[in-house]
Amino acid sequence: MRKKVTIVGSGNVGATAAHWIASKELADVVLIDIIEGVPQGKGLDLLESMPIEKRDCRIIGTQDYADTANSDIVVITAGIPRKPGMSRDDLLNTNHKIMKDVVGKAIQHSPKCILIVVSNPLDAMAQCLTRWMRWRKPPTRWRDCPASA
Numbered sequence: 001m002r003k004k005v006t007i008v009g010s011g012n013v014g015a016t017a018a019h020w021i022a023s024k025e026l027a028d029v030v031l032i033d034i035i036e037g038v039p040q041g042k043g044l045d046l047l048e049s050m051p052i053e054k055r056d057c058r059i060i061g062t063q064d065y066a067d068t069a070n071s072d073i074v075v076i077t078a079g080i081p082r083k084p085g086m087s088r089d090d091l092l093n094t095n096h097k098i099m100k101d102v103v104g105k106a107i108q109h110s111p112k113c114i115l116i117v118v119s120n121p122l123d124a125m126a127q128c129l130t131r132w133m134r135w136r137k138p139p140t141r142w143r144d145c146p147a148s149a
């Protein structure tokens with residue numbers, strides 16, 4: 001059976017990740033975002049490109065975490081990116097709240113998933129996630145994606 005990857009946040013990073021996963025036929029993809037219509041639209045565009053690319057992935061966009069159930073991997077790209085003049089640390093308060101909210105919902109539906117964190121500031125996000133996950137039994141597996149320079 002093909003693997004299932006959920007990508008939380010359907011912005012630049014999330015949509016690009018979905019594109020690569022689908023183009024290499026690595027897994028079925030669920031795109032999720034708080035903005036209604038965005039994951040649905042991006043997901044549909046990708047899905048319709050599958051026959052042209054001779055690929056066979058199921059891609060959906062949604063606001064409902066029930067659609068993400070039993071994902072093998074959940075990639076967290078939700079949050080705000082830097083604007084000119086900002087450092088990654090300026091994103092901490094906002095993205096910490098978002099991360100806590102989305103991770104809670106995602107692991108409720110996919111308790112055995114591997115979590116991959118992308119949102120910045122990455123080191124702090126990964127550290128928070130490690131602490132939250134230590135409380136879980138069995139502990140959730142997680143990975144962080146090294147921040148670019």
Ligand SMILES: NC(=O)c1ccc[n+]([C@@H]2O[C@H](COP(=O)([O-])OP(=O)(O)OC[C@H]3O[C@@H](n4cnc5c(N)ncnc54)[C@H](O)[C@@H]3O)[C@@H](O)[C@H]2O)c1
Nearest residue numbers: 009011012013033034078079080081118119120146147148
């Ligand atoms: N680790 C790395 O190497 C790396 C590289 C690039 C970007 N980033 C980080 O990744 C994050 C995303 O960057 P981007 O360029 O894709 O930003 P973006 O603004 O294009 O996309 C972020 C998406 O997250 C969504 N979002 C916000 N709150 C949400 C929530 N509660 N639930 C679901 N979706 C939510 C937004 O609606 C938006 O569509 C940023 O924090 C950025 O700094 C990390």
